[in-house]
Amino acid sequence: MAAERVHTTAHHVNVAAPAGVVYELVAGAARWPLHLPHSVHVEQLDFDGRSERLRMWATDGGQVTSWTSHRRRFPRSRRITFRRQAPDAYGARLLGTWIVEAAGARRSRLTLLHDVVVEGGGPACAARALHGADRAGRADLDALSRIAERCSRLDELTLLFEESVRVRGGAELVYDFLYRAADWPGRIPHVSRSDVTEAEPGVQVLSMDTTTADGCTHTTESVRVCFPHAGRIVHKQTLTPALLTAHTGEWSVVPDASGVTASALHSVVLREENIEAVLGPGATVADARRHVRAWLGRDSLATLELAKRHAGALVRML
Structure with a gap:
């Protein structure tokens, strides 16, 4: 030995x-x-x-x-x-x-x-x-x-929020939509590019271009860890937009007796030094919180609604 x-x-x-x-x-x-x-x-x-x-x-x-x-x-x-x-x-x-x-x-x-x-x-x-x-x-x-x-400032700079939709359809169909991020440019209007590599099953590296409601384009890179049997996809942005220091989240698909709840959970830390550069002179942390909450909430809710529509369409075809 x-x-x-x-x-x-x-x-x-x-x-x-x-x-x-x-x-x-x-x-x-x-x-x-x-x-x-x-x-x-x-x-x-x-x-x-x-x-x-x-x-x-x-x-x-x-x-x-x-x-x-x-x-x-x-x-x-x-x-x-x-x-x-x-x-x-x-x-x-x-x-x-x-x-x-x-x-x-x-x-x-x-x-x-x-x-x-x-x-x-x-x-x-x-x-x-x-x-x-x-x-x-x-x-x-x-x-x-x-x-x-910076712990005394951390609570003010951190956001935790969730968006959810109810779905009448199979949980597997909703999960499949969220898992197949490489297909999002043809399915989700605010996604213009999505490149996915999966060197090992269930671990994805995602590079993506998205457009916000005000016309700004963001390029982000994320790692996604997928748990299909639990209906979960957790993700961490490794390249964040200028307004964020960190962004983690989770897609979850939870069936119950009457249908499925599909949710998007976000945890975000603001990059305080970039607030005025991104939102304009005089913009505050409160302004940044509202902006990020509206932007990420709108995008994730749109994705969930499209996953719901996708699952419903497939169910009607069967």
Whole structure:
């Protein structure tokens, strides 16, 4: 049996925010897709109050990767340990610890320790695994630090809203319309271009051009993770319009005794520094909230209505 080699790295960042705020951001992994640029989606599979099992999707060098992570929370000492269930693409196993230390009433120090365990593979394999872990770790620390330091503004800059329609038709037909985003330019008027790649079943990379009601064109790129048996498609924009710092969402199709509810859920963080450039001099955060709510709500409701019409038309044909 090849000997295991453990490579340990440590990264630190000083944060102008209370330790409790920083710890809650690290503990709340389900919200990471809205806060961490490379994080796409996090599903909490199990949680007993201290130990949890998470399925995580993220971008890495232009590719979408996925893994299961086991975490244990220690809120009193503000530590969280984690380990990946299976080796990564380089054959390395990743373990680590998040540590949050108070450095005053409104300052803290965030540390990320990584243990990269490599069995065989040679120095090149270990170097690639370490480089990947270091790159992701630095990005996570920087993003969490920025979010923590603007936490007092975060509620005002964040929107969470949903649009829904009722459908008399099969849930599978509605889901199929939402899944086949490559067909949207011929079906949805505000979509002029839609390119989809699906390197593995259920994980799509979508590049799309859309036109808003005022004639502006937006080019966005998203990763979509599809759960057909649950009737869900979660998505994270990796290239956002100028007014948004982050945008995640979910399409869901839920059948019941009398029909189907099709919904579009959006979570958005505004890019405050671009508000006046996009909406004009004197525009405020409140103006941006109304604009984004109306724009995204209108587009998603139009898509849901077209999915409803599509499902109804197919049912009548059968």
